[in-house]
Structures are given as C-alpha cells and as structure tokens.
Amino acid sequence: MSSHVHSWSQFYRCLLSRGGGSVGTGGDEARLDAHSSTTHLHRTKWEPSICEIMSMEGCVHLSEFKSTKGTQPFRIIYSFFVFCTSKAARQQKAKWCVCSVCAAHAPRIHACLHCIHFACYQGHIQDHTTSMQHNLVVDVEQGQILCMACGDYVYDSEIRRIAVNCKEKARRSLGLSTEYRAWAPDSVEMTLLQAHPKRRRPTPNSTIGLRGLINLGNTCFMSCIIQALTHTPLLRDYFLSDKHVCQFNNDSTRCLVCEISRLFQEFYSGNKAPLILHKLLHLIWTHARHLAGYEQQDAHEFFIAALDVLHRHCQVPTLSTPREFYLSVHGNPPSNGDSTHTCSCIIDQIFTGGLQSDVVCQACNGVSTTIDPFWDISLDLGPCPYGTSKADKTVPTSLADCLERFTRPEHLGSSAKIKCNGCQSYQESTKQLTMKKLPIVCSFHLKRFEHSNRLHKKISTFISFPEHLDMTPFMSNRRNNNNNHNGITTHPTDINNRYSLFAVVNHVGSLDAGHYTAYVRQHRDQWYKCDDHMITRATIQDVLQSEGYLLFYHKQILEYD
C-alpha cells in the first residue's frame, strides 16, 4: 500500500475506504483553523519582543513544509497514529506503528511527514531521512516533531494546538476525563514574565508568607481565622495562581473573595509591617450582620460566617441560589431526603464534606439515611448528659475520643420519637453520624464554651490531638460495619483519609475576657505562633501541647478529578 500512496491525505482516504471508521474532522478542523488564526495574531503581537530562542515557530523547514502542504498531514498523523481519536484509529495505530525495517514496536517509532514511513529511532528513521531527504518526522508516542535538518525537536504553536485537540479527543474516546495540564503562560503572562524578570522563592527561613495582623479592638478572633485561612495550602495555591473570577468587577470593597485575594498578595509581598484588616472587618460586618458589633466574638462563628460570605461571593452570578444551581444542573428540585451538594466554588471544594446521618428505627430496624454537607465538625467535650452506658460517662481526652463519640450511635430516647417510614408510626430510634465524604480541609471545633442550664463555663481540659490524623475509622462504610462489634477494630488505613495538622486556634482566658492566638504551619514543618501582630517561631511540641479550640487538618494526598 505504501508503495503507491505518497501523501498522508491519500493514505487517510485509503484508510477510510478500507472501512477504518470515520474520523470526525470536519467541524473540528474549522474550529481549529479559527484557533490557529487567533494565535497568529497573538504571535505577531509579542514576537518582536521575544528573544531568539523564545519561539513557538518551529524552524524554517517546518514552516516551509506547512506552507506547501498545510496542516492536514499533521492532523491525520495525530488523530490516527499519535493520539488515536477512535477505536478504528487505535486499530490502525497498532497495525501500522512498527518499524518498517526491524519490525519492532519500539523504541520510539517515528512517522515521516513527507511519505508514509514508520521507523524506529535506533537508526532506521535516520537512514530514511538521509536517503530520502525527508527532514521532518513525528514521534508517534508523544507527538513531537523532529527536524533532521536542524537536528532537534521543534515546537510550533499551531501544530501544538492540533496535537492538544487530538489528545483531548483521544482521552474522551477512551472514556477518560480531561487530562491535567501543568500551567503554561499565555501570551499576556509571557510578556508579564518578561517585563518582571525577578523571581522570589520563599525558603524555609524567609519571612515571606508571614504577616502580623493589627488588632482593631478585640478582633483577635478575626486575626487568628485569617491566619489559618492564609496558611491553608490549597487556598493559598488558588489565590496565588489568580484563579478567582470576580462577579463584582474586582471591586475589593464589595467582594470578600477579592479582599482575601489581596491579603494573600500582601502576605507574600515581603512587607514586614503588620497588616490592618479594617476593610475585611467592614466587609464581614456588612455581609454577615449577625456578627457585626464591637464585642468579643467567637472565632468559630467568625470562621463559619467568613466561609459563608466567601462562598456566596464565589457563586456564579446567574445562578444565585443553590436551589437555582441545582435546578440548572438536575432539572428537578432536590428532594429533602437527599440534599446533594452541587456548588463547586473553591470554598466548597476545599471545606465541604458530607456527613451521613442514619436513623434506625428500634421497632423495625429500618434505616433512614440522609447526607448533609458540613464545613466543620463540632465536638463535645464534657460528659454526655443523657448517656447511661459506661462509655457515655467518660470524658474524652483526645481528638480520637471526641470523634469516636461523635460517630457513635446515639439513642434518641422516648421523648424524641421519630416517624419511621417503615412502620409508619412514631418510634424510638437511634441516630448515628458518620463521614460520607471527607473535605480537603477538615476543621474541628472543640466545644470549650459550654452554655447549658444558664451555666456558662469554659472547659479547659486538655485534649490531645495528633499531628497526623487518619479519618478512616470514622468513615461511613467503616463505622457502620462496626456497629455490632462495639469499638473500632484495627483496619488497614486508606491513605486518602490521612490528614496533617496545619493550623490551631487557641483561646486563652475566661469566657468573657479572653484572647485568641493561632499556630500556623508554613513550608510543611515550620510552625509559627501568631498573636495579632506578633509572629514568633514555635515548635510542633508547642502546638501539640496547646489547648486547642479550632483544629485545621489538610488532606495529605489530593486527587485530581
């Protein structure tokens, strides 16, 4: 076949006529062309300012080839032999991509762009190019173009686009999601990078990323939460990579997310003077009226309110309420039983987990399950007021104890009968909370402030918490199986459920007069104590020995969707 077919287009037609299947090229090509013409525009704009090596222009040989034969050969090779966009193409690739000389599939088969010729990189493709004077070949695994005349792989933005497009289609045809691609600067960012050649690299011993916060008058509750937020690894990555798209025209006097974004810039600016968060306070007060007012505030309440405002400001303006959003996605309103969380803003991506609540009817053993989103987990510290068993009487001494208690089945008692769907009557039941979906940042709130029976007091018992936490025992699947065995048996742990401590908020003093401080982690293992404008070094021992009011854990392993 290759003896009488000399161009890739012919070859392509040949493949099609042999029933190789159709390759959807028509519409996409038109789009591709539109794309490439815009890149041309871009290129002409920034080209002059870019130095010699800074070219996505390929080489003279490639340009020459493109001007005579167009991009069609690239498209065919890419969609059939590099990134197979269909099953038929995969079959063709398996069939054709072998070295025509040594008949092996390896190593690194290249396809000649000028004629239909496949050969390996171990000399045979070189032989072909010298004997035939065909300079351009394509690597069939990675899709890179090798110019023999230049003796190097060359890069061309137009061809690159074709390749990327084909690769995406290939993944789709295999049922894979979009591939993760590392950040690459676009032309605007490129010029910015050129205009600002200085780079700052925070080292473990630098002050970059740390900033004191001025107390605006009993606002330490805010300072410590802001410190915890600005040291949340994923949130930092989000804001430092400038991902926020504002719905208020980047007006940081109206948008809390923009204000937080600005804070991150400030934290990493290298400026050493403490920051004044007056704008932030004003924003929070305007958007969360229940927090407004000059008084001692609860850091936990502030944390939740801040997340709520951030979440609201993140939302796509056209879909203002979660309900509308849900409707737009699913077409029918959510049922009460299954409140699926649909928001995909950065706050929900990082902080929202799913809490499963199982209510078991004591009469018929019917289970009613609901899953609710949560931003944090509030853990009781005192002895259980209604409990009867021995386990209920003991006071927790560690975070694991608290979590164990949190996820323990709770008897709802005779005064709180719930209508059972199974037996259609009001029955006593037990309720159990477990983790259905873990958030990326898991925040625990130790309920140190007790307000019961008109008695307000602070519980200052020491609760130990680990630097690394495994949430596996508290997962829904794990916990529910354990119900009958009473207690947590040792199970192989899932590495996806592992967490590391990165911030701790502490409260010192009494209920009515106290002060908040925060410990934050920087550079994986450096700890700092943030006391308003004072930032000092701390050790992990200091952190683990502290009382702990809010504990922030970050997932150790992140998966990309």
Place this chain on the structure above:
Amino acid sequence: MVHPGVVPLGEEKPRWSLPVSTVRTRGQSEVWSAQSGVGGGGEGEEEEEEAEEEGEAGGGGGGRAGAGDRMALVSALTSPDTLEALAQFVAQELLDDAILNVVFEVHQSVKTGLLVLEMGSLEEDTKFLQVSAEGLDVFGQAPVKKQQECVCPSCSRNLAASRFAPHLEKCMGMGRNSSRIASRRIQNSTKENSGGGPVGGGGAAASDDDEDEDWLVDRKRKKRDKNSPRRSKNAKLAKAGDGVSSSGSNSNNNSNSGSVESTLASGSAEEKRAMLKQICGVVSEHTRKMCTRSLRCPQHSSEQRQAVRDQVLSGADPTTTTRAADSTTITTRGLGGEGEDIQVDIDGLDEGQLATSWDNDHSNTTSPADSTSTNNSTSSLARRTKTKKKSSSSSKSSKSSSSSHGSLLD
C-alpha cells in the same frame, strides 16, 4: 513545571495497575477477534501486548511469543516465566514513556525559552531572612506598638487602627445606641447637604466630634471649645477660631455636597431603595417617624417593613398619609431647589432622604455618631431659613434649635 503528584506517571496509572490476569484474558479475546477477521489488529493502545502478539502487524522481537498460533500464544501466556517477562516488558515500556514525556516537556520549555523566563533572576533572599532573637518577632521587630492609622471604609475618616472596631460599630449604626446615633448622623448630613452648604453643620459636627474624640489619632485636642469643629484633618489644618475652621469644613462639604444634593433633589426610586436597604423604615404610630434602626430591628415585623417599602417605591411618602396638615410641611422644591412637587413632611423627608445621603456621604463633617448626648444639630426650620448661606453663626442656630429637634431623638 511538572506538577508534583501529577507527573505523567499518574496518567499512566490505569495501565500500570492492570492485573496481569486481565491482560491475559483480554489478550485472548482480542486474538479471537483478530482471527475472525475484523479489520486487523487488537485495540493496541492500552495493552501494548496485544499489538505485539498481533501476527499481522509482524510484531515479535525480544521475548515476545511467536505470532499466529493461538494455542501457542495461550500456552506461552500461561507460563509464569513468559508472563513475568511480558509484565516486565510492559512496565519498562510504560516507564520509558513516562520519562520521555517529562524529557520532552523540559526540552520544550528550554527550547522555547520558557524555562529561562520562569526561572527569571532570583531575588536575593537575605532581606527576607527570619530573625530569631529574644523579644523580637520573626521580622526582627520589637513588640512596641506603633500607632497605626487606617481610613474607615464607611465614613472615610482617619483613625487609630486599634480603635477601628468600636468606631465601625457606631459608624455602621449598630450597638446599643445605634438607632439614635444613626438618626442623628443622618440628620446632620442632610441639613448640611440640603442647605447647599454647611449651615449650622459646623456646630453640629463639632459636638458630635467631641464625643468621637477618643477615636481620633490626635488626642491633644480633647479640651477644645465645644463649638469648634473637630474633624481630625480640618482641625489640624485650621488652627484658628471657629470661623476659619468652619470654612475649612465648608470647603470640605462643598466638594462633597454636589452628589448628595442631587441625590436629595431627584430622589429616584433607586436611591430610595438604597436607603431602605439601610434602615428599617417603618413609620411609628406614636411619633409618626420612620424607624432608623437596622433592617433587623426587632420592634417591627418584616410585613410592616414590606408595607413601607411598597408605599415608598410607589411614590407616596409614608408619613404624609398620616400627617398631611402639619405646620412644618414643605415642598421638596423649597428644600432641594429643584424637583418634585410632592408634599413631604419635613421630618419624614429628613429621615428618609437623609438615610440616602448617609449611605453616600463620606464627608468628614458627619460624625459616625457616638454617645447619647442630645446637644446638637440645627433644626429643619433653622436650616430652611438659612438655606444656601454660609453662616458663621451656625453654632448659635444650632443651640437655639436643638430643642425643636429633640423629638427626633427619642
């Protein structure tokens, strides 16, 4: 460049984790289909093995099984040694692929100059080094508090950062006395604005500022005469007596009055709406005044609030309906100099439109409010008579009229 954790290896993962047994069975079925004559070839991509076993493709270098004979192939695959070798081969292939991927990525960024660009020139980090010394923070700063100043986003005043929270509370009209403070504040601002000049404003603001003194950075001025204006900036600028400083405030006002005046005059639905976003607005049955508490005011129900809103936005003044024939009734034309002919009760107007200006006014002349002292402000009557005149006797008028306005403050 290559994101940690997502190195192409991750991408290859599904292939890696293919259990050998699956590979084998799928390999078999592929061979079957190849035998039955489907256009040639297994679906190579994922399981390269298949392609290699493919007789038609002429594969089979190295340790790979001979082509063609299905039985031979199956038996070869069942032998643990061959299987091991094949697994090794596939693993090697995938590893090579992954490495090549990275190599190409780096090559490209070097060749296109991106690497150089991304690296840039490293800033010297010595100036950012941490200090570890007793009594100093990591920045090497001693914990001595330097007085920091900030500008209130609500009223644009300059004040000490450490007193910002208590200031903001009052500035935003919250807290214990917020309602009356806010109403006074609103009142002051309209008087000045509607009058086209700060008639009497100097006096009013002065007394307000007096109580606000402790927020100001400049504490030395605490003992000044009650009637002298005391806005932090102007006071500093104008060191002379009342006349001079009030003219200082005049200029300040004038720069600002334009927008507020127009707001007042036109009073569009938009602005009314803005105002109603700030205050409760329900008209009291006893005092016949609009409630100036916040929207969450517990005294009135949301139904009541809604009713007022409907009324206001439909063009009617809620207070006139109950108090048409009042001696203080004037037209807006008289007040603002232009605009509507609607009969408006002066007090209702005051509060309503003032709320609008409260929202917009950032001039220093309005105090963000303060304690409960009632000594303040020109009355609406006084204002009317002195419209558009810059009077230096503002303090007098303020005193004389304070009683006439007392009703507003209860």
